[in-house]
Amino acid sequence: MERDIPIPSISVLRCFEAAARYQSFTAAAEELGLTQSGVSRQVKELEDQIGASLFRREGRGIRLTHAGKTLADSLFSDLTRLRRTISQAVAAGETQELLSLAALPTFATRWLVPRLKDFKIRRPNLDLMVYSRAEPFDLVEQGIDVAIHFGTNDWPGAKLTPLCPEDLVVVASPALVEENPVSCNADILNLPLLHMTSRPHLWKVFQKNVPDATTHVQKGSYFDQFSMIITAAVSSLGAAILPTYLIEVELASGSLIDLATVEEGSDHNYYIATPPGELSPPAAEFVSWIRKQVSRRVGQGAKTPKPW
């Protein structure tokens, strides 16, 4: 219904609105940089389209009719909105399309970045920026569209969408295992242990599930990056407890062996963190894509058999 009413031209609308403000075609023409004649014609055109007098011609002047006044008021705000819409589009015109991402350093390096090529294929003209972050931060302030968060469901100012749990496993190199045969979980605790400084309780958790374990699990080497621990493990420095997401390549190549599963029993998970409000199309697409990446991976992880 409304779709069938032709909208008068911008020129017509502007001439009328200006004439309404001044109650003078001559003054309106001066403001618009036209001639009085042009303004007069456009107003007459509008009156014909509307089908009513918008001005009363009194003497050599004009006065708005009731209809004219009503229309002028509405039109003033409509034109103002339209100008704002266009102005904002022009101002944003130079902005390059960009997606800013953030994740834990090792996760970004080993899991996310290697997969971004697949995402870029879907969005060839989209520029990506990837930042490593260890703790929650202000997404809006930092201009981040999407962050991959590991931790609890607690990030003020962000919307968290569960991505997946962390799958922890005990791994060691084949060489280490050959040198120190492992036939049960207790044997693992006799290996040199590799510790993550930010996760000191991991070996204790594992020990709790090992009957009659008396070993002091605090012994061993400590590192503050999982990527270092991975390298150390591959180098036979010890056994490590690592998230499977970070060692997919090593497990697949056999440079690391999955010795046991670790049930941490905490509420730490991987989350997608996004700023409040509606996602931009690229961000929304990224979120959708990364969820597919995870569901694909989870299926594989569940089928890895123990080496004994």
Added chain:
Amino acid sequence: MERDIPIPSISVLRCFEAAARYQSFTAAAEELGLTQSGVSRQVKELEDQIGASLFRREGRGIRLTHAGKTLADSLFSDLTRLRRTISQAVAAGETQELLSLAALPTFATRWLVPRLKDFKIRRPNLDLMVYSRAEPFDLVEQGIDVAIHFGTNDWPGAKLTPLCPEDLVVVASPALVEENPVSCNADILNLPLLHMTSRPHLWKVFQKNVPDATTHVQKGSYFDQFSMIITAAVSSLGAAILPTYLIEVELASGSLIDLATVEEGSDHNYYIATPPGELSPPAAEFVSWIRKQVSRRVGQGAKTPKPW
């Protein structure tokens, strides 16, 4: 600042908005009744004006850019508003400037209408329609701009603005008083009494303030219009309790004498009733004017001395 940004033509904006919805110039052209070529050109024109790509040309199709999506969303609502503005103007196009009023019959006849001439002087081109109404009604449905309401502050669907209280007085003609000397309120009750059928308790109220009054106040003549009662009183048929607003002329000329004041003690007042929402300019002016009429009158009424 915003005033200097040229607004693209309606044609340009519509072509873009339609193409954005369909993500297809061909489909948009079909909806707009144009050729694909025309739509393509107009979108290109808009991209030149904005200074940014609004669509990515992917293969033989188009996809909105981030900038394009943002603009399309805003533009959709802007164009919708503009269509509504124009549609309403077209619909109102036949409406003559008119102010519709409603009031109680006698009030309209004796108070309002005689004063309307003064109001018409201020609005020479405004047509007035005056309706008599005894009860609240749907202002919008009846197309009434302003109603003068007597009663309680209770008119569903209307905005009530207090206008003034009802000043009730006992009056009689000089001839009746001469024939039946009145020196106190008790003497009044011995006069023939004139009753308003819709206000049967008025004389009982008066009697309550008269010490040792034993007269049956129900005796006398009954009428269903105050205008009849006024005529009856002037004709010496009896004493009447009347709102002063209705007998200003008679009191001034002496054809009726103010014998006593009646304190009804109810919450009935005169109100201005208007439809919800903002008043039209004529209606707003009327309300302002009528309030001035009342404040002028109230001052006079308070100074009328008793005749004994």
Added chain:
DNA sequence: ACTATTCATGAGTTTTAGTCATGTAAATAA
């Protein structure tokens, strides 16, 4: 490989916007 589809663009036509000149009526000044 062939056919159909869709956007882009040259060339040309139609429509709209706007100017110049003038007419008419009023408002103001002398």
Added chain:
DNA sequence: TTATTTACATGACTAAAACTCATGAATAGT
């Protein structure tokens, strides 16, 4: 009262914008 100025309306004409037709280039599907 007359003369001059002002302001809207309109005929004739010009310039600019909107749009069509035809065609090219690239893709998508069979």
